[in-house]
Amino acid sequence: MPRIPASLSSLDQVAAYVLSLAERAGLPPGLSDRLRLAADELATNIVVHGYGETGGEFAVEGGMDGESVWVRFEDDARPFDPRSGYRRPDYGLPFAQRRIGGLGVYLALTAVDGFTYRRVAGRNISTLRILRDGAHQNDQRSRAG
Amino acid sequence: MAFIATLSTGSGTATIRLAGELDAATAPEFHDAIDDAVATGAARLVIDASELTYIASAGLRALVFARQKVAEDVTISLVGVTEPVLKVIKMAGLDHGFDITGS
Numbered sequence: 001m002p003r004i005p006a007s008l009s010s011l012d013q014v015a016a017y018v019l020s021l022a023e024r025a026g027l028p029p030g031l032s033d034r035l036r037l038a039a040d041e042l043a044t045n046i047v048v049h050g051y052g053e054t055g056g057e058f059a060v061e062g063g064m065d066g067e068s069v070w071v072r073f074e075d076d077a078r079p080f081d082p083r084s085g086y087r088r089p090d091y092g093l094p095f096a097q098r099r100i101g102g103l104g105v106y107l108a109l110t111a112v113d114g115f116t117y118r119r120v121a122g123r124n125i126s127t128l129r130i131l132r133d134g135a136h137q138n139d140q141r142s143r144a145g
Numbered sequence: 146m147a148f149i150a151t152l153s154t155g156s157g158t159a160t161i162r163l164a165g166e167l168d169a170a171t172a173p174e175f176h177d178a179i180d181d182a183v184a185t186g187a188a189r190l191v192i193d194a195s196e197l198t199y200i201a202s203a204g205l206r207a208l209v210f211a212r213q214k215v216a217e218d219v220t221i222s223l224v225g226v227t228e229p230v231l232k233v234i235k236m237a238g239l240d241h242g243f244d245i246t247g248s
Contacts, residue, residue: 104202
């Protein structure tokens with residue numbers, strides 16, 4: 001896939017790419033939706049928090065193996081580990097007082113079964129992975145109650 | 146991305162009908178509709194999401210914004226929520242803040 005502009009208007013392109021990958025991989029709709037959500041949130045993070053006003057380009061590629069489907073983002077924005085923004089929603093707080101920063105990262109990391117981040121030669125490389133059978137995620141959800 | 150937010154009012158109710166995909170690129174349009182709905186002073190806000198096929202965190206933030214923006218005694222109802230959208234609302238733990246009915 002070619003490099004794409006770090007702009008919110010590129011989110012459509014990312015979604016189309018990931019949904020097409022998911023279809024080729026034969027993922028059922030529920031898993032396909034989760035991969036798309038996570039990819040959308042990560043791409044949004046790169047655009048908004050990575051490049052911000054300066055703009056730039058990022059690359060997205062994906063693939064599959066026997067047990068999983070993966071999507072990888074690469075950008076040369078400032079060092080930015082998406083996990084640093086991770087914060088679980090505070091379910092105990094009254095709704096009107098909820099702080100919802102970090103929600104995108106929370107959704108992205110909750111939606112997929114695996115996430116890795118590396119900073120290599122001035123590039124941020126984030127990889128999302130979803131298991132074809134979704135077993136791991138379901139386990140996590142039931143534990144989270 | 147195809148997204149439309151349409152506001153209509155009547156009988157003390159403001160209704161925002163959402164159609165398409167609500168992500169970071171389209172959320173500002175929803176924000177504007179919420180502002181307009183709040184300005185009507187309606188006692189009830191209905192968000193018709195029956196044609197909303199996707200929601201990202203930016204859309205959820207707009208929902209929370211709506212809850213925080215309207216007076217406490219104003220009810221916010223989400224109606225016609227599709228399964229994929231409901232899953233994301235639940236994943237974020239926001240399903241208890243609204244009166245939600247599915248499609």
